[in-house]
Amino acid sequence: MSLETTYPAGGVFVRSGKLVFWLVMLAALAAFPILTTSAYSLSTLTEILIFGIFAMSLDLLLGYTGLISFGHAAFFGVGAYTAGLVAIKIAPNMLLTMAAGIVVCAIAAFVIGFFSIRAAGVFFLMLTLAFSQMVYAIAHQWTWLTGGSNGLAGIPRPNLSVPSLPIEFYDPTKFYYITLGIFVISLLLLKRIVSSPFGHVLLGIRENEGRMKAVGYNTRNFKLAAFVIAGAFGGLSGVLYSYFNGFISPSELYWTMSGQVMVMVIIGGAGTLVGPVLGAGTILLLQNIVSSNTERWPTIMGMVFIFFVLLARNGITGLLDKVWHGARSQVWKH
Amino acid sequence: MEALKVEKLYKNFGGLQATNGISLKVEEGERRAIIGPNGAGKTTLFNLISGELKPSAGHVFLHDQEITGLQPHQIAAKGLARTFQRNNLFLGLSVFENVRIAAQQKNGISSKLLSPASSFRDVNAETEEILETLALGDRKDILTKNLSYGEQRQVEIAIALATRPKVLLLDEPCAGLSPTETTMLTGMIKRMPNDITILIIEHDMDVVFALADRIAVLHYGEVLAEGTPQEVKANKVVLEVYLGEEVSNART
Amino acid sequence: MSDTLGFYGIQFLNGMAYSLLLFLLAMGLSLIFGMMDVMNLAHGSLYMIGAYVGLFFLGWTGQFWIAVVLVPIAVGIIGIIMEASLLRPLYRRGHLDQVLLTFGLSFVFMDMVKWIWGADIRSLPAPPGLAKSAIIFGRSFPEYRLFVIVIGLILALALWAFLERTRLGAVIRAGVADKEMVSGLGINITLVFTLVFGLGAALAGLSGIIAGPVLGLYPGMDFETLIITLIVVVVGGLGTLKGSFWGAILIGQAQTFGKVLVPDFALLIVFVIMAIVLLARPSGLFGKEAA
Numbered sequence: 001m002s003l004e005t006t007y008p009a010g011g012v013f014v015r016s017g018k019l020v021f022w023l024v025m026l027a028a029l030a031a032f033p034i035l036t037t038s039a040y041s042l043s044t045l046t047e048i049l050i051f052g053i054f055a056m057s058l059d060l061l062l063g064y065t066g067l068i069s070f071g072h073a074a075f076f077g078v079g080a081y082t083a084g085l086v087a088i089k090i091a092p093n094m095l096l097t098m099a100a101g102i103v104v105c106a107i108a109a110f111v112i113g114f115f116s117i118r119a120a121g122v123f124f125l126m127l128t129l130a131f132s133q134m135v136y137a138i139a140h141q142w143t144w145l146t147g148g149s150n151g152l153a154g155i156p157r158p159n160l161s162v163p164s165l166p167i168e169f170y171d172p173t174k175f176y177y178i179t180l181g182i183f184v185i186s187l188l189l190l191k192r193i194v195s196s197p198f199g200h201v202l203l204g205i206r207e208n209e210g211r212m213k214a215v216g217y218n219t220r221n222f223k224l225a226a227f228v229i230a231g232a233f234g235g236l237s238g239v240l241y242s243y244f245n246g247f248i249s250p251s252e253l254y255w256t257m258s259g260q261v262m263v264m265v266i267i268g269g270a271g272t273l274v275g276p277v278l279g280a281g282t283i284l285l286l287q288n289i290v291s292s293n294t295e296r297w298p299t300i301m302g303m304v305f306i307f308f309v310l311l312a313r314n315g316i317t318g319l320l321d322k323v324w325h326g327a328r329s330q331v332w333k334h
Numbered sequence: 335m336e337a338l339k340v341e342k343l344y345k346n347f348g349g350l351q352a353t354n355g356i357s358l359k360v361e362e363g364e365r366r367a368i369i370g371p372n373g374a375g376k377t378t379l380f381n382l383i384s385g386e387l388k389p390s391a392g393h394v395f396l397h398d399q400e401i402t403g404l405q406p407h408q409i410a411a412k413g414l415a416r417t418f419q420r421n422n423l424f425l426g427l428s429v430f431e432n433v434r435i436a437a438q439q440k441n442g443i444s445s446k447l448l449s450p451a452s453s454f455r456d457v458n459a460e461t462e463e464i465l466e467t468l469a470l471g472d473r474k475d476i477l478t479k480n481l482s483y484g485e486q487r488q489v490e491i492a493i494a495l496a497t498r499p500k501v502l503l504l505d506e507p508c509a510g511l512s513p514t515e516t517t518m519l520t521g522m523i524k525r526m527p528n529d530i531t532i533l534i535i536e537h538d539m540d541v542v543f544a545l546a547d548r549i550a551v552l553h554y555g556e557v558l559a560e561g562t563p564q565e566v567k568a569n570k571v572v573l574e575v576y577l578g579e580e581v582s583n584a585r586t
Numbered sequence: 587m588s589d590t591l592g593f594y595g596i597q598f599l600n601g602m603a604y605s606l607l608l609f610l611l612a613m614g615l616s617l618i619f620g621m622m623d624v625m626n627l628a629h630g631s632l633y634m635i636g637a638y639v640g641l642f643f644l645g646w647t648g649q650f651w652i653a654v655v656l657v658p659i660a661v662g663i664i665g666i667i668m669e670a671s672l673l674r675p676l677y678r679r680g681h682l683d684q685v686l687l688t689f690g691l692s693f694v695f696m697d698m699v700k701w702i703w704g705a706d707i708r709s710l711p712a713p714p715g716l717a718k719s720a721i722i723f724g725r726s727f728p729e730y731r732l733f734v735i736v737i738g739l740i741l742a743l744a745l746w747a748f749l750e751r752t753r754l755g756a757v758i759r760a761g762v763a764d765k766e767m768v769s770g771l772g773i774n775i776t777l778v779f780t781l782v783f784g785l786g787a788a789l790a791g792l793s794g795i796i797a798g799p800v801l802g803l804y805p806g807m808d809f810e811t812l813i814i815t816l817i818v819v820v821v822g823g824l825g826t827l828k829g830s831f832w833g834a835i836l837i838g839q840a841q842t843f844g845k846v847l848v849p850d851f852a853l854l855i856v857f858v859i860m861a862i863v864l865l866a867r868p869s870g871l872f873g874k875e876a877a
Contacts, residue, residue: 122625126816133813137853197443204435207424215436216410302693309686
């Protein structure tokens with residue numbers, strides 16, 4: 001499948017056919033609503049795209065910067081609540097709710113990041129976890145604003161009031177295309193970011209932060225910037241989720257959500273952009289299949305995750321790469 | 335004007351006095367070797383200059399500007415680069431990328447978010463040039479962890495050089511290299527531009543005498559002797575405590 | 587006036603009971619981390635398992651005190667199995683993978699407990715001898731909570747004596763301070779790791795059953811406890827008994843008083859304390875400098 005690599009400057013891998021592959025993928029995604037009549041599969045694919053954005057945003061920290069954030073659900077939730085509240089209290093305008101969600105998340109990420117990034121390694125992990133639980137507690141306790149444990153219901157469907165461009169969200173197919181468009185834009189933006197000089201600084205921090213300081217980088221600022229960008233994209237996925245679901249509850253920012261997106265990134269393949277999307281797809285499809293047969297989904301997800309941690313640390317993309325390019329490429333030797 | 339001036343630098347770890355009032359003046363463009371037995375405080379001195387450690391007392395000036403107690407990245411940004419005794423590289427990235435990351439820092443493009451790194455031609459050209467200087471041109475696409483130890487030693491220097499330093503600290507660049515590799519690397523250091531001031535810690539006396547304009551001998555955290563290679567060679571105290579023993583070691 | 591004093595006095599005692607439970611949890615987490623650099627994200631799960639397994643032993647034997655003895659043994663064994671079978675193969679690979687593994691386990695444990703005991707809130711009755719209330723500061727205060735305070739202080743003292751006065755304790759302290767040194771001493775470090783992990787798990791299990799009659803048993807107690815324990819450890823500083831103790835007292839009291847004085851902001855107070863401590867001392871009140 002993808003020729004993505006953890007180590008972008010490798011140059012060992014084969015490039016031919018890459019563009020063709022992506023165009024075929026995009027065409028397949030675009031043709032999906034025409035090929036299927038199942039509302040259920042369309043809705044599942046929409047959800048996968050939303051969680052794909054969410055997982056990619058976490059991977060910017062986890063796979064590219066080497067920052068193990070265990071509280072990424074905070075941004076998903078804050079994005080969703082912000083969009084929902086703006087839609088209810090101000091106006092259900094798509095551009096307005098989306099901008100509000102992204103900006104509020106970027107600010108939240110700045111504050112949380114400012115404190116968390118002072119700490120290294122496991123301390124960072126604990127702080128992000130603790131902060132996200134604080135956000136959860138706020139959503140849970142401030143019933144007057146968030147609806148508390150009942151959640152925020154009755155979020156009106158947003159609209160895009162541009163004359164002569166009627167976009168509405170009631171039709172699942174149209175909403176799917178909007179989501180697909182935002183997904184592609186997010187993927188391209190993140191792709192640009194990780195291959196930019198800034199993105200390469202993040203890789204340097206992942207590999208050896210001490211040496212980055214020794215060559216003159218104020219690494220703390222770069223980590224904070226990465227945290228804010230990841231928070232903003234995480235928020236964007238939350239905004240889309242609020243449109244998709246029409247209802248938000250505090251569980252959207254509980255630790256299980258942070259855990260689930262972490263699982264998506266790791267089993268998909270950290271340090272690539274396709275990996276997290278594949279991970280999101282795998283987890284959501286698996287969840288759908290498992291949940292219709294048994295209630296033991298958390299056990300199964302936990303075990304699948306443990307399997308990947310123990311035996312396939314480079315995730316699905318790592319496995320695919322081994323199978324497809326094993327003989328030719330040295331890049332994945334870890 | 336001195337490129338680097340160290341004034342009465344003290345550092346104690348618990349009760350241990352690692353540097354005991356070291357003072358040094360290094361002229362611009364000078365090649366200064368720092369020698370001394372193990373535990374003399376050589377690497378500690380480098381760590382104090384580059385900001386990895388904070389001195390207990392004393393001052394460090396880089397081109398007459400005080401840098402005492404600044405963060406490593408602040409000192410590096412002022413034009414001081416260093417290499418490490420133990421390889422300190424970006425092992426999961428290609429050789430080219432190792433050097434390019436350092437080069438882009440100086441070029442001020444590191445906050446560019448949306449243009450591909452490969453589109454910055456002058457940074458890439460500069461990286462190529464430094465790789466050629468250190469004879470790494472044909473190794474540039476290899477992951478650094480797959481290089482030989484000797485080649486990694488060269489990358490270590492290439493990274494420091496890519497920051498375009500005014501003052502460069504080399505901490506035992508030839509440690510662990512074969513005699514052939516040592517000769518080659520010594521030649522590379524010798525060919526570095528004259529305007530770079532170089533301080534080099536080295537145990538191999540052939541390397542020291544091949545490179546150094548002046549030598550400072552450290553002993554128990556103090557400067558025992560200082561002078562041209564001839565003066566140091568002739569210094570009886572130095573011969574007694576250190577050089578004799580070291581020279582005989584180096585020859586065996 | 588005396589009534590106000592009584593109110594604060596009672597809350598202080600409540601806070602102490604809670605703080606000492608937190609101390610037992612934080613101590614286990616902190617020792618495991620100090621020794622092996624593993625942040626055990628299943629630590630809250632072990633606490634939860636302690637409470638539920640306590641419920642099982644209580645139903646089986648009918649004796650609270652027998653359950654109190656059996657639970658730490660059972661949870662300690664679970665910890666030892668966890669360390670020996672899953673974590674040990676990962677020691678060569680770096681700490682992140684171990685953390686991720688414990689995280690995966692926390693999902694499995696959470697679901698297993700729900701599977702076996704259901705999702706309803708359960709209660710663990712206090713032992714008959716301690717079910718009444720005593721009169722303190724002119725108010726009634728459950729005897730069982732006094733017992734929690736006493737047992738907590740005794741255990742704190744015992745842990746201190748163990749770490750400071752025994753050979754194994756000395757090895758553990760040395761291991762926290764300098765791992766290379768310990769392996770240089772010719773000590774079987776693998777065995778010490780397993781024992782420390784088992785000890786940490788046993789402490790978590792013990793605090794689970796002891797907390798049962800006060801805090802109750804419910805799904806989600808695992809992570810709630812993990813978070814607050816992490817905060818205690820962050821605030822107090824990793825790897826020292828002193829840090830865990832004072833961190834637990836500070837956070838336990840802050841949360842108890844927060845809950846009665848400003849119920850809406852109780853959790854926030856705890857986070858604010860954490861933020862302030864971290865700004866002033868990034869490695870915690872009693873932590874070693876620079877992690």
